[in-house]
Amino acid sequence: MSAPAGTTPAAAAAGDLAVHPAWLPDAAFAALGARRVTVEIPAREWPAMSAQVAQTVRAEVAAATAAHGGAVVGAHEDPDVVLAVVPHSDNDPESFVFVRDAGSTRITAADPRGLLYGLFHLVRLGEAAFEGEHEVERHAPHTPLRMLNHWDNIAVHPVMGQVERGDSGGSIFYADGKVRADLTRVGRYARLLAAAGVNRVSINNVNVGHLETRLLGDLLPEAARIADVFRPYGITTHLSVSWAAPVRLGGLTTSDPADADVRRWWAEAADRVWAAIPDLGGFVIKADSEGQPGPFAYGRSHADGANMLAAAVAPHGGLIHWRAFVYDHEQDWRDRSTDRAKAAYQHFVPHDGTFADNVVVQVKHGPLDFQVREAVSPAIAAMPRTRVGVEFQVTTEYLGHQKHAVYLGRMWSELLGFAYWGPGSPTMADVAAGGHPDGDGTRIGGLAAVSNVGDDEFWTGHPFAQANLYAWGRLTWNPGADPIAVLDEWIDLTFPGLGDQGREVLHRILDESWETYERYTAPLGVCFMVSPHSHYGPSPDGYEYTPWGTYHFADRDGIGVDRTRATGSGFTAQYPAPWRDVYESPQTCPDELLLFFHHVPYTHVLHSGTSVVQHVYDTHFDGVERVLAARDAWAEAAGHFPAALADRVTERFAEQVRSATDWRDVVNTYFFRHSGIGDERGRAIYR
Ligand code: GCV
Numbered sequence: 001m002s003a004p005a006g007t008t009p010a011a012a013a014a015g016d017l018a019v020h021p022a023w024l025p026d027a028a029f030a031a032l033g034a035r036r037v038t039v040e041i042p043a044r045e046w047p048a049m050s051a052q053v054a055q056t057v058r059a060e061v062a063a064a065t066a067a068h069g070g071a072v073v074g075a076h077e078d079p080d081v082v083l084a085v086v087p088h089s090d091n092d093p094e095s096f097v098f099v100r101d102a103g104s105t106r107i108t109a110a111d112p113r114g115l116l117y118g119l120f121h122l123v124r125l126g127e128a129a130f131e132g133e134h135e136v137e138r139h140a141p142h143t144p145l146r147m148l149n150h151w152d153n154i155a156v157h158p159v160m161g162q163v164e165r166g167d168s169g170g171s172i173f174y175a176d177g178k179v180r181a182d183l184t185r186v187g188r189y190a191r192l193l194a195a196a197g198v199n200r201v202s203i204n205n206v207n208v209g210h211l212e213t214r215l216l217g218d219l220l221p222e223a224a225r226i227a228d229v230f231r232p233y234g235i236t237t238h239l240s241v242s243w244a245a246p247v248r249l250g251g252l253t254t255s256d257p258a259d260a261d262v263r264r265w266w267a268e269a270a271d272r273v274w275a276a277i278p279d280l281g282g283f284v285i286k287a288d289s290e291g292q293p294g295p296f297a298y299g300r301s302h303a304d305g306a307n308m309l310a311a312a313v314a315p316h317g318g319l320i321h322w323r324a325f326v327y328d329h330e331q332d333w334r335d336r337s338t339d340r341a342k343a344a345y346q347h348f349v350p351h352d353g354t355f356a357d358n359v360v361v362q363v364k365h366g367p368l369d370f371q372v373r374e375a376v377s378p379a380i381a382a383m384p385r386t387r388v389g390v391e392f393q394v395t396t397e398y399l400g401h402q403k404h405a406v407y408l409g410r411m412w413s414e415l416l417g418f419a420y421w422g423p424g425s426p427t428m429a430d431v432a433a434g435g436h437p438d439g440d441g442t443r444i445g446g447l448a449a450v451s452n453v454g455d456d457e458f459w460t461g462h463p464f465a466q467a468n469l470y471a472w473g474r475l476t477w478n479p480g481a482d483p484i485a486v487l488d489e490w491i492d493l494t495f496p497g498l499g500d501q502g503r504e505v506l507h508r509i510l511d512e513s514w515e516t517y518e519r520y521t522a523p524l525g526v527c528f529m530v531s532p533h534s535h536y537g538p539s540p541d542g543y544e545y546t547p548w549g550t551y552h553f554a555d556r557d558g559i560g561v562d563r564t565r566a567t568g569s570g571f572t573a574q575y576p577a578p579w580r581d582v583y584e585s586p587q588t589c590p591d592e593l594l595l596f597f598h599h600v601p602y603t604h605v606l607h608s609g610t611s612v613v614q615h616v617y618d619t620h621f622d623g624v625e626r627v628l629a630a631r632d633a634w635a636e637a638a639g640h641f642p643a644a645l646a647d648r649v650t651e652r653f654a655e656q657v658r659s660a661t662d663w664r665d666v667v668n669t670y671f672f673r674h675s676g677i678g679d680e681r682g683r684a685i686y687r
Helices: 009-018 026-033 046-068 112-130 186-194 210-216 220-233 260-276 302-316 340-351 410-418 428-432 463-477 482-493 500-510 515-520 591-597 612-640 641-676
Strands: 036-040 081-086 096-102 104-109 135-137 146-149 152-157 161-163 200-201 238-239 282-285 319-323 359-364 387-393 444-450
Touching: 026 046, 026 112, 026 482, 036 046, 046 081, 046 112, 046 220, 081 200, 096 146, 104 112, 112 135, 112 186, 112 482, 146 463, 152 210, 161 641, 186 220, 186 463, 210 220, 210 238, 210 260, 220 238, 220 260, 282 302, 302 319, 302 340, 302 359, 340 359, 359 444, 387 428, 387 515, 410 463, 410 482, 410 515, 428 444, 444 463, 463 482, 463 500, 463 641, 482 500, 482 515, 515 612, 515 641, 591 612, 612 641
Parallel strands: 036 081, 081 104, 146 200, 146 444, 200 238, 238 282, 282 319, 319 359, 359 387, 387 444
Antiparallel strands: 096 104, 096 135, 152 161
């Protein structure tokens, strides 16, 4: 088999041994490993996951001390570090307490899972964990549901490849039409995720093919092997299921949720699945979305569908993650009465309060689809009696395919911190954690994101895209964390011993790279303008006359989507105050979202004082300048990094410069041709 895209043949031939260690090389454990460490976990009947995590904690400590001259000692032997499971008042199995006094560093937790997170906390702190005194600090995750969704297929799609929207080679789970015999790499991945704070993983694409449907059938033992590898790191496995499974696997003639045979089939399927994977987390499902089957075919609602699955998995403690990405992908572009941005709200909000307790309605963070800049989804804030989970995308489907250096920590931080009811009110992250102001505090939906990992030797195609995976985990644990401090953690854990110059250059390249990407691609929240299907490279009218519902309506006078109540689609009405009014008027709408909410003339003057068309020219010229500066900064610092990694980054920068230049020239030319207005600074625009 030839090496998948993004994987060098040498790496493919050398297999796992050639994999870059990402953020946990042995050297990252130097400070902890040089100490005398005791691990105290009382012998008791732990649940399987906790018992296995206990073994992991012991093994991590043993390996670190063996490598760095420390020792594993008994509690009576005057340890420098104590890792202990002790009763905790809150009983949260994932939280831990960190304290340092009288020359001793202690992590305590109610469960080995908390101890594992505490152990990685010490690794992050390095020497600082063993110096001076530290007040008692309690660390607890913001939400217990911190999930990565894999869009991995067992089969290789002729166009999409094996991982849908994946740019890091093939799947780490599957090869040659089956689950890999050797799951060593998955074990390493589990360790990386645990160190970042992720505790759930769904292992197959939400677009479930016929082969993948069999994960509920004859391939179930294979799925169980994957779950076995995640469990020792405190990670729960979930499966994506097809709504059509009763037909595809069960031989039934219908998937109607009201049909008794269908209900029985799902209940029996759940019994079978949980017999094979007793601690499975549940099912993720994409129904009635982009051609996937769903309850609409039977005149049933999404609540009917979700609740039917929920009833099947409830006896096993399972969850249903039911995706809200439901819209008309066969829209007539001539039909101005339909606005795709309104779809999730329209389909789901009427059912608020009717979803079963074990259903999470998983809503994408924006109303369209993971664009570099779009408004937040109003549906997230409109279902106080529903467990609303929020979905993000670590893989960079619309953000450069892991060919461009784009750090997303700042973007996610801004979105997670969006205060839906105005300054100081509950945020997107709060709602996901059950904190809707009109809710009862129990409706926890959690946070999920599409993974960016593949069998590439650097895990993520662009080695710096690892920082996104790490940051995703850390921000789910603490959405209030400073994303640049999180980037520093990633740098320290990934390149221990990197000098100041290397660190400074990584910051120069990555800190504002999201904004840089925005500057050379689609402007002012207009969205899309990408090449259809591949979603890479510029094509301003690529989606304009298609059925996908993603239009910008550029003509000779202006551009943007009128989503106002006064004259447009009325989408602004889906927001609570004050945003419904802030977005309604171009006078108050933030510049960066102007074209998301308004159709304005090219001469419209932004709050920044610049016209729309001049803003486009300025940002696009500047965006490319920034990419060139980042490339040059990298050239200065590349010698501080492992040679293979440096080569990969250098190669990616060449492509980023080419692509950013293409974006600049295509978008500038497009605006010039439509507006007839030249650049006031006379720079080159192709006519
Ligand atoms: C898994 C977008 C992507 C699809 C993806 C879909 C989804 O439309 O282009 O590849 O399918 O989102 O989130 O379900």
